[in-house]
Amino acid sequence: MDESSAFSRPDSQLRRAVENKRVLDYLELAESLAARFAGRARERDDLTQVAYLGLVKAARAFDESRGVSFPGYAAPTITGELKRYLRDRCWVVRPPRRVQDLRGELVREGPALAQALGRNPTPAELARRLGVPVQEVGEASAAASSMRPDSLDAAGPHSDGPAAAELLAVQDPDFERLDELICLTQAVSELSAEDRTLLYRRYFCEESQTDLGRRFGVSQMQISRRLSRVLVHLQERLSERQIQSRPSSRTASRTS
Template sequence: MPKATPDTPERIRAADGWHDPAEKLLFERLADLPPGHPAKEQIRNDLVVRHQGLVARLARRFLNRGETLEDLLQSGNVGLVKAIDGYDVARGHAFTAYAVPMILGEIKRHFRDTGWAIHVPRRVQNLKMLVHAACEELGQRLGRRPSPQELAYELDVTVEEAEEGLAADEVYSCLSLDAMISEDNDRRDDSAVAQPDTDLELVVERITLWPLLNELPEREREVLLMRFFGNETQTEIATMLGVSQVHVSRLEAKACGELRRHMQAA
């Protein structure tokens, strides 16, 4: 009879779901310390240093969009600290699956707050968004750019406020955070032209899909979230979870097949 292979640290780590056992100990110690304990800040700093590679990788996706890498890293680290403070190690979820959406959210918030040619108050920024949306809707209905008076009537604001929103819209400049920009920036601007909304066909599928995600095993759900919402590659996910790329591929295929089966049954 062949002898059973004893569990190595690598086996224990893969089964436990932690690529670095020392990192889990840091999170457990952080959770055990009472608020205000002097050691909490040092542990938080250690965790921040450990995840600088993740922040840098996510921040580089937004280069060449008008913001420096330093600013993007700073915003990403704000999201990282929030993720560290809000993470519950007792739930057993992979920290990276929890942290990636928060880091991306802070980077995108940085663009929303700083993507202006001049600084304007938050009230005017909100007014700008209302006026911009109303301009597009009225422009489609009227076949021309609406006047400040028409915007004021549509939004139930004063003409002065409509003009203020229009002025803010003119100084605002921001590239899409979701669309890839070509190197020569040779793109046609079709933003003011009505186009069929193909996403409407997916509404029912999305409504059906979300509850099904919660029924998947935890590890398969984490892989799908990192793969399709965090835009991570299978290799990157494998590194984060401490497993092989082949294993990640199998988990992804199994989860997608299960979701597809339930969607077809519905």
Template structure:
């Protein structure tokens, strides 16, 4: 192609540096790479790949050629992403992840392979998207090793179920996969983290009653449990008190008498009762903390 020949496109570039860079590199100037027809994109990409091999990585010229190749082949990403349009993730996120695969393919492609770039790039793009789903689709994060083991277990269960005519046991799965039973159990437990259900979803127990949310059936901490624990911990501490101190506690917290009423019963002032209660409760509190 002639120096700086222009590829007809629907858009007009606003980046004035591009025409000069294309002319300097003896490449066709692509005003709007995203609007180039697929057949033209394949031909132009080949020219740009040939030029890319002669440029030093990191230079302005190298970045220009590489970036143009990315823009020229974004249609491959959109094509591959279309296979996953039924997923819950936003299509924009899938395209962004697929673009990473495209960039990896561009950096690793060699014309000497004598294969079309599209044929070489699509597996990279799809692979990157699938890795994205594998790493982000789990409701609970688990190590990659267990994520991959989940897939192997699912395949093994299908194969062995058909072969054995029953659901395979842990030992059968372990023998089939060449793993320890502990590893298989770990993988099965980890598989439970792949999806999570909302506790607000109705649960149908096949009874005559209407389905109610799971949250209505979940237990809650017993508010009296801590009190029961404290009472058990207090018993030996109370036994260490003398009779008068135990009587004061019984009147104040058992019979719920006022400090004035306790003072009248003991023949002391209300202020003295207050000091006695403060001393007794402080001793009990320090005893509880020492036990904990």
């Protein structure tokens, strides 16, 4: 069997040996390409493994007779594998495809432009470099947070303050009073019509006890005592409802 027939067989040991040698010779190429895609939201080891997979695919599919060098053929194959991995696996909240692609271009072109300028490029400079509107550059830059959003349970990296969830869950005083208002409304509804009118005239219309005495045909002292009795009754009803509304009280009533 001559050498050409050995290479024509996919399962030949000679072909596999050549493929394996190509893979071993160009591991650094795969690692270098993986490093270009590494970032805050991407695991370097995972990207390197994907690049190795692309290198193996390139070694198996490479045809030397086409006149292309192996590195020139392998680099696009490895890059394609990395792009597919990042597009399909690394987005917790997946943005539109155009935003994903532009984000990849920013990752590649941003460092090169920064090196040429000697400083970090502005969004307008990046937009001119890539030939896209400035608004799209801003959208693609912001998309980085969609890969691995910050946990609400984590504190800021430069702060010893509370977690974000604690800052978001701010207690609303008006909301806390809502239950009390509901209980008060129910307690007032249990009063007689005359007592409800008395409360309304005294605390909403702000009529004096003397004026209320004339309206109801009683003395100012009798109005004062009646108001005190009504207020004590309301306080008692509110206290009872608050005790009943506590989780421990409800649990105890169910288990007793």
